Amino acid sequence: MRFIADGMLGKLTRWLRMLGQNVKYSNSLDDAQLLAIAKKERRVLLTRDFGLYQHATARGVEAFYLEGKTEEEKLAELAKRFDIKLEIDMAESRCPKCNAIVKPIPREKVADKVEKSTFEHYSEFWKCPRCGQIYWQGAHWIKIRKTLDAAEQTLQKLKKR
Ligand SMILES: [Zn+2]
Secondary structure (H helix, E strand, C coil), rough: CCEEEECCHHHHHHHHHHCCEEEECCCCCHHHHHEEEEEEEECEEEEECHHHHHHHEEEEEECCCCCCCCCCHHHHHHHHHHHCCCCCCCCCCCCCCCCEEEEEEEEEHHHCCHHHHHHHHHCCCEEECCCCCCCCCCCCCHHHHHHHHHHHHHHHHHHHH
């Protein structure tokens, strides 16, 4: 399953990429370009614009209209519809910035690329082969887990409806 997200879904795009989903995103694409790329690359169009959603389905482009207001709600809706696991598996995780699959990088190779305290605290690091960004499961990881746990709880409620 591959997606293309409309310009209003930058934050959601980063979440989905972390969860391993292939999501194309640019806030400079107009509706016609979004539809053309979705059709050509067989990507599901994710949108919060109901007019665009209707336009897409009328043109034979698979689209999903997101109703949720919070990231948790949006992630839960997507997990329900597309059976996306709300857990980050670093073996499949993508760079939130550019969509490439991140790769593990030996700790010694990041010594001069991250802060000394980060280097001392963490043993596992990943690097994006496309943009070079280094990742680790730092203090922000607690917040990430909380959001995903909340999304999972919302998903269970949606399933009971
Ligand atoms: Zn990247």
